[in-house]
Amino acid sequence: MVNNNAPYSESFKVNDRFLMGVSEGDHEWHRLENAATGFSLISSPKIPQVFRLSSTMKEIINVTQLQKALNNIIVRFPYFRVNMKTGFFWHFWETNLDNPKICADSKYPNNFMPIAKKGEFPFRVKAYKKRIAIEYHHCLTDGTGGLIFLKALVAEYLSVRGIKSEGWGDILRPNQTPRFEEYEDAYRRYSQKTKTGRKFVSNAFNIPFRREKVGIYHITKGIMPVKKVLEESKSYGISITEYIVSNYIESLQELLYSFPSNLLKKNLKPIRIMVPVNLRNLFPSKTMRNFSLYILPGIDPRLGRYNFDEIVRQVHHFMKKEVHPKAFISTMYKNTTIERNVFLRLTPLAVKKFFGQRGYYYIGTPAYTGILTNLGRVKLPEEVEEHIEDVEFVPAQVAVNKVGAAMVSYKDKLNINFGRIIKDPIVERFFFRNLAKKGISVKIETN
Amino acid sequence: MSYCINCNIEVDSFIEKCPLCQSDIQKSDNINQILEEKKYPELTKEEEKKVPKISGKKKQLVAWEAVSVAAIVPMLIILAINMIVEKGFTVTWSRYPLIGVALAWLLITVPLFLLKKPTLVIIGETLSIIAFLVLIDVADGSVDWYYQIALPIIGVIIVVTSVVVIISIKVKNKGANIGAFVLFGISLICLGLDFVFHITDEGIVTISWSLYVIVPLVILGVFLLYLHYRLTRIVDIKRVLEIRKRLQT
Numbered sequence: 001m002v003n004n005n006a007p008y009s010e011s012f013k014v015n016d017r018f019l020m021g022v023s024e025g026d027h028e029w030h031r032l033e034n035a036a037t038g039f040s041l042i043s044s045p046k047i048p049q050v051f052r053l054s055s056t057m058k059e060i061i062n063v064t065q066l067q068k069a070l071n072n073i074i075v076r077f078p079y080f081r082v083n084m085k086t087g088f089f090w091h092f093w094e095t096n097l098d099n100p101k102i103c104a105d106s107k108y109p110n111n112f113m114p115i116a117k118k119g120e121f122p123f124r125v126k127a128y129k130k131r132i133a134i135e136y137h138h139c140l141t142d143g144t145g146g147l148i149f150l151k152a153l154v155a156e157y158l159s160v161r162g163i164k165s166e167g168w169g170d171i172l173r174p175n176q177t178p179r180f181e182e183y184e185d186a187y188r189r190y191s192q193k194t195k196t197g198r199k200f201v202s203n204a205f206n207i208p209f210r211r212e213k214v215g216i217y218h219i220t221k222g223i224m225p226v227k228k229v230l231e232e233s234k235s236y237g238i239s240i241t242e243y244i245v246s247n248y249i250e251s252l253q254e255l256l257y258s259f260p261s262n263l264l265k266k267n268l269k270p271i272r273i274m275v276p277v278n279l280r281n282l283f284p285s286k287t288m289r290n291f292s293l294y295i296l297p298g299i300d301p302r303l304g305r306y307n308f309d310e311i312v313r314q315v316h317h318f319m320k321k322e323v324h325p326k327a328f329i330s331t332m333y334k335n336t337t338i339e340r341n342v343f344l345r346l347t348p349l350a351v352k353k354f355f356g357q358r359g360y361y362y363i364g365t366p367a368y369t370g371i372l373t374n375l376g377r378v379k380l381p382e383e384v385e386e387h388i389e390d391v392e393f394v395p396a397q398v399a400v401n402k403v404g405a406a407m408v409s410y411k412d413k414l415n416i417n418f419g420r421i422i423k424d425p426i427v428e429r430f431f432f433r434n435l436a437k438k439g440i441s442v443k444i445e446t447n
Numbered sequence: 448m449s450y451c452i453n454c455n456i457e458v459d460s461f462i463e464k465c466p467l468c469q470s471d472i473q474k475s476d477n478i479n480q481i482l483e484e485k486k487y488p489e490l491t492k493e494e495e496k497k498v499p500k501i502s503g504k505k506k507q508l509v510a511w512e513a514v515s516v517a518a519i520v521p522m523l524i525i526l527a528i529n530m531i532v533e534k535g536f537t538v539t540w541s542r543y544p545l546i547g548v549a550l551a552w553l554l555i556t557v558p559l560f561l562l563k564k565p566t567l568v569i570i571g572e573t574l575s576i577i578a579f580l581v582l583i584d585v586a587d588g589s590v591d592w593y594y595q596i597a598l599p600i601i602g603v604i605i606v607v608t609s610v611v612v613i614i615s616i617k618v619k620n621k622g623a624n625i626g627a628f629v630l631f632g633i634s635l636i637c638l639g640l641d642f643v644f645h646i647t648d649e650g651i652v653t654i655s656w657s658l659y660v661i662v663p664l665v666i667l668g669v670f671l672l673y674l675h676y677r678l679t680r681i682v683d684i685k686r687v688l689e690i691r692k693r694l695q696t
Contacts, residue, residue, distance in 0.1 A: 220466060425467050436456060
């Protein structure tokens with residue numbers, strides 16, 4: 001953990017007034033942080049940048065009570081009570097004093113959210129049978145911020161239903177005052193000028209199948225006993241994330257070698273997995289906005305076929321080396337180039353968006369084959385936990401890589417959700433069959 | 448709980464086919480369980496409508512609109528400057544750049560709408576260029592050079608280029624032969640231009656400078672055809688042109 005006493009940035013001061021409280025008709029604004037800026041430039045119906053967290057309760061959801069709970073809790077999260085506005089050079093957030101409305105769930109989750117539309121919230125709360133789901137636009141927050149809000153909403157819903165708890169633990173409650181550090185642009189706060197150049201990462205193997213019609217998003221959820229997965233990963237001396245990433249890479253390698261020779265020759269490129277890292281674990285930030293970066297563990301099949309042990313070693317040592325505050329400080333500084341460069345700043349937003357959306361397909365994203373994001377173990381106070389059956393994390397749609405995965409563990413279950421925009425569950429098939437071969441029992445659910 | 452023996456995975460009892468491999472799974476008898484266990488709602492008609500559809504036609508129209516605006520703005524500026532300079536509503540020198548911008552607009556518009564019909568694109572682009580040259584010639588008040596020079600030159604270039612393109616597409620075995628066709632095409636265009644200039648200046652059909660271009664290009668073209676159709680059948684061209692020594696045989 002880095003003990004950084006860096007001063008709050010200029011942009012952070014803007015939020016000072018924002019924090020003081022907003023009254024009717026008083027529209028405060030604040031800037032998007034670095035990651036949100038990137039997401040706002042590439043967001044489109046084809047690249048919605050929406051992820052989802054949900055909680056399945058033990059009883060059918062009462063929508064009226066859920067709406068009441070949402071109205072109560074949203075006051076505690078003023079930085080979520082916003083609407084995106086379009087400036088001449090950048091997007092920015094403006095307060096939105098309406099109350100977000102509960103809506104019905106849909107077959108295909110995580111679809112486009114027109115957040116720049118007047119009055120539109122950058123998240124939507126959906127109810128279906130026993131499930132409360134929140135879909136967040138990535139401009140608003142990351143998985144960690146999203147989970148804090150979901151926990152707060154679920155706790156408030158239980159409270160509205162008359163369930164009393166002696167202690168709510170780390171769950172945020174409506175009667176608390178929002179803390180100053182929850183608003184901070186942590187990228188700006190912790191990035192420091194470094195002289196290291198940008199590392200060039202070659203294009204990786206990208207799944208070559210044609211995407212489905214825009215709007216169709218297939219979800220495949222694998223449920224497995226967390227104890228067994230932990231045992232397996234311990235037998236290799238690695239973490240659960242490293243174990244699942246290794247299994248993912250092994251599956252992609254098998255998929256690659258299942259291609260006919262001409263397609264194999266064309267696609268014989270490195271296999272890399274994008275693994276987001278929650279920077280709150282490395283820097284003492286309490287921000288509720290985006291604060292994560294990623295690393296790219298992988299193998300290079302051009303050097304030959306890897307067995308599982310070799311993949312495990314590659315992933316383990318790479319992750320040990322790369323997950324380091326110093327490396328991330330440097331990356332944060334490089335990523336903020338777009339916000340410092342005078343020419344880029346003076347470029348009109350429409351031009352930035354035009355090139356941003358096209359650049360997404362050619363720069364950065366083709367450097368990895370798939371995504372695996374791990375939210376870790378969800379812990380709740382006992383009184384809350386006994387009313388919650390399950391917690392799920394659905395990844396955002398990925399236009400270039402076509403398949404992404406997100407995992408979260410709750411109680412004794414590990415849930416891995418794959419989201420894909422292609423018809424055939426080819427990656428999921430290899431992935432879950434591989435886990436089953438290793439003796440892990442898997443139950444599959446789909447939409 | 449049902450099970451897929453291919454994938455070794457469990458599925459809900461109402462599932463009929465394995466979500467991973469599509470093989471059959473024994474059907475559950477309990478119909479009520481279906482409603483209870485489905486994890487996502489069915490696709491509603493309203494949701495189907497919400498799925499954003501950006502049709503190709505709409506994209507074409509948006510692109511065409513952007514191109515049109517990008518053409519109209521400089522045209523208006525040129526027109527305004529001309530009127531300010533002339534101190535009145537008269538159009539003098541600006542007609543030349545205006546015709547030029549109009550041609551650029553036409554050249555982009557035609558392939559935008561006829562992208563999948565290459566023959567129509569060639570015809571459209573040719574007509575645009577012909578119209579452009581007519582307008583430029585007419586812009587000074589009289590038709591001087593259009594019929595004698597511009598029209599025959601365009602005719603030669605378009606006919607020869609179209610023939611080369613069609614042959615190159617139709618030919619089965621593509622390689623050095625395409626290069627030969629291009630060289631023959633250039634020779635024919637030079638020959639045509641030579642004829643046009645002589646007829647315009649002297650009124651006679653004769654060959655002069657084009658001979659210096661045609662002879663080397665035709666020889667080179669024939670060599671490429673030989674390389675393509677004859678030599679590749681006798682020996683492996685890669686072996687003939689191999690520079691490095693092979694490490695393994």
